[in-house]
Amino acid sequence: MKKFFQQYYINLFLKDRFFAALGFCVVLFLLKFFFTWLGDIPEIATVVVFILLFVDIFILYRIPKGIDAQRFTSKRLSNGDENPIQIEIKNRYGFGVNVRVIDEVPYQFQLRDKDFRLSLKSAEVKSIHYNLRPTKRGEYEFGFIRAYIGSPLGFISRRYNFDGAKVLPVYPSFINLGQYELMAVSRHLTEMGIKRIRKIGNSSEFDQIKNYVGGDDIRTINWKATARKGGLMVNNYTDEKSQNIYCIIDKSRVMRMPFGGLSLLDYAINATVALTKVAMLKEDKAGLITISETIGSIVPADRKSAQLGNIMNVLYKEKTRYLESNLEALYSSVRAVVKQRGLLVFFTNFESLSALERQLPYLQRLSKYHLLLVVFFENTELKTLSHAPAKDIEGIYHKTIAEKFIYEKKLMVKALNKHGILSILTSPQNLTLNVINRYLALKAQQRI
Template sequence: MKRFFKFVFQQLESLYRINFSQRFYVTAMGLSVLFVFSFWWPVLFYLANVGLWALGVLVIFEALLLFVFGGISAERYLPKRLSNGDENPVRLTINIDYRFPFTGKWVDEIPGQLPTDNPEMKFSGRKPQEYQFQYQVRPFERGKYEFGMLNIEVTAMFGLVRRHFKLAQPQEVPCYPSFVHLRQYELMAQNTALTFGGLKKFRKIGQQKEFDQIKDYVIGDDIRKVNWAATARKSSLMVNQYQDEKAQQVIALIDGGRNMKIAFDGMDLVDYAINAALVFLNIALKKQDLVGLQCHDQQQQDWLKPSKHPQAMQLIQEKLYQFSPTFSETDFSQVYTRLRHQLRQRSMILLFTNFESERSLERQLPYFRKIARQHLLVVVLFINNTLQDMLQDPVTDSASAYRRGVAEKAQNEKQLMVRRLQQYGIHPILCRPEELTISTVNKYLELKARGLI
C-alpha cells in the first residue's frame, strides 16, 4: 500500500510539478511513527492505516482543486530603462482564478548584478481576484539587466500540496546613467539666483555683454544704459537691456583611470561622475550653452563635439551608457593633445577625476596648467567617506589614535591639493561622491554668474 501511494506521489510530482508542503511531511512522519509502534500495540496499525488513506484522499483532493479548477496568470511591468543609482519601480499583476480558500507566495528572479535578494511576498484569498504588487530595484552599474521568471506557489485550504507556476517571461532592460535627476535639477537652469537644493547667490562681476532688447525706463534702471536714439523717437526714456552671454562651450571630461574605480555605497566613482555629468550638461544646455563630452582612459577616447542641437542630450546619454573604462593609468598628455586639436576657442572644461595623494597630482599638474592657459578648467576631487567618518570616531586606544592620524593626514593632503590647483588658476571642487551632482551644478552657475564663461 505504501509503495502504491509513493508511486502515485512521484508521478504527480513529476507530471504536474507538485511540491509537498512541510505540513504534509510532518503528517507523513507522524503516520510512520504510528506504524512503528503498531508492532507493540496492534490497535495503532488501524489508526495509522486510516490516517494514511485520509492523507492520500486529501492530497488527491487538493491536487484536483489546484490543477483542474482554476489557475493563475501574471505580468511583470518594467521601465523602458533603469536609472543608475536610483530607486526604480517594478510592478507585478497576478490574476487568481480559484474559487476556494488559498494562500500563495511569489518570488521574482532579479538580475544577479543587483545587491539585494530576490523580492518575495505572500498573499491569500477566497475568490478570483487581481493582485497588484510593487517593489523597488536600485542598480549600481550601467549595462543590460535580465529579469528571470516570476515563481508563484499556491496551496489550498489543507496546505498539503503546493502548485508551482513559472510566469512572466524573462525580460532584458538597459540601465542608463541617472536620468531621474534631470527633471529634479532643471529648475536650476531657469535662474542663477535660485537658492534651491544648496544653490547659493553670487554677486555678478562686471556688466552683461549680450544685447537683449530696448524697453521703457522704470525707476531703478541704470541711467547709463539709456538709449538716446530710441528715446528721441518714442519721446520717452528708453533703456537697453542686456543678458548673460550665451553659446559658450562647456565640456564634461570623464576620467576612466584606476583612481575612479573606488566604490562608495556600492557604486564606482566613475558612475558618480557619469550621473553628475549628465545633469551638469543638461543644465548647461538649458542655459543655451554648447555642450560636449569626452570620456577617456589609456585605451579609448570618446568625443562628442560641443553642440546645442535638440538631440545633443540623447547622444550624450548613449555615449555615457556605452562608456566602459578599463581603469588603467590615464595618460593626461594625450588628453591635453586631443583637447588642443579639438577645441579652437576658450571653453569651460569640467574634469571628473580623483587623486589620493599630492604626489599623484604633481605628476599631472603640468598638463592641467597647459589646459588652464587656454580654457577655464574645473577639476573634481573626491572626499573619501571612510576616512572622513574616522574623524568622528572617539580616540580610546593606540589603534583608534592611529586611524585618526591617517584620516587627518588624508584630509590635510586634500586641502593642499585644492590650494595647489588654485595657485595656477584652476577651479577645484572637493566634495563627497553623493554630493557631486549639486556641487558641479553650483560651480557652473557660480562661474556663469561671475562672467568667467
C-alpha cells in the first residue's frame, strides 16, 4: 500500500487544464439556476472531465518507466571555469509527451533556475546542455533529476525521480591546460597573450651536430666534424633542462580577498597548475610549497608524469588561514628542501609598503640562493575608483586615497627591484598569462 501511495499519489500532480475544465463545470451548474434548458449538461460535462482525468492517469501510469533520464558530467569539475553538464532524456511512451526537467545542482551554486521544458515524440531522445562555474574547491553533491511528464490531454503530470546523486570534486582549474601546453610549443603564442622572447646568446646544453643550413649562426660551426664530413656541420644547443621551478603559495589572510567570485588564493592555485604544466613541458622539475603561519604542504620538484596530479591533489584541499605568513620558516624549509639553485615563484599579496618592509629581509635571503619572483596583485576596485570622475568632496577624498594605495603598489615593485628581486604586479584575471610569460622570458634569457 505504501509503495502504491508513493508511486501514484505523491508523484501525481493536477495541472491547470484540469482545474480550468472543473471551473467550467462549476460555471455550468451556476448557469443552470437561471437557464433551466441546460438540463443535464453540467452533470454530463463533469462526468466527461473526470473520465478524461482517469484516462490521462491510465495512459501515463500504464508503463512503469515511460521516461529515462541520465546526467553526464566529467569525473571532476574545474574551479573558476565553465564546466559542461548534459542530461539525456528518452521517451518510452507510444505517444508524444511534454517534459519539464528540474536538475538539483549542488547547493554551493545557489541556483534555482535549472528548469528545462521540451517536447518528445515517441521513442525520441533529446539532450539538455548547460554549464556550471564553481568558485570554490571541494566536494559538490548533485541531487535528483526530476522529470514531470504530461500527455496530450494535459490534465495531470507524472513525476519521475531519477537518482542522479553524485559527489564531484572541484579541482584547481585544469580545463585550459591544453591551451597553455599548445602555446608553450607553438609559434603563435601571442594568440593567448603569451609573448615570444628573443634569446640572448646560446644555451650551454648541447643537443646534436647537424648539417649547416642558411641562417645558422656561423659561430656554432664544429670544425672537427666539418673536416670529417667534408661539409659544414654546426653544433645545435637546446634550452637548459631539469631546472628546479618551485611555486610558493601564501595561504595567509591577505589571500582571502575575492575577485570575480574567486579568492586570490584560487587564482594563485590556478596559475600554479598552469605553470607546472608548462614547466614540465619544458622538461623542468616542478615543485610546490604552501605557507601560512606554519609550513603547509611540500611537494619536492620532479618532472615525472604523475607530478601534476600530485600537485593538484595537494592544492585541492588548501584553504586560507587567518594569521600572517611566517617567512622565516619558509626560508628554513627552502634551504632544507631545495638543494640546487632554481626559480622560486612566490604568490602573495601586499596591501601596504610597511607590510612589504616587514618581509623584505627574508625575501632578500631567499634571493641570495635562488632566483626569486614575487607575484602580487593589483586592487582592481581601487583602480576603477581612481579612474572614475569625482562628483563631490567625499568622492575626491576616496579617489585620493585610492591613488595613494595604487602608488604604494608601484613603490613596492621598485623596492623589490632595488634589492635584485624580480616581481610581477598583476590583476587577478591576467595572473596566469603574466606568470607564464615571465617564466618563458627567464628561460629564454638563461637566467634560471
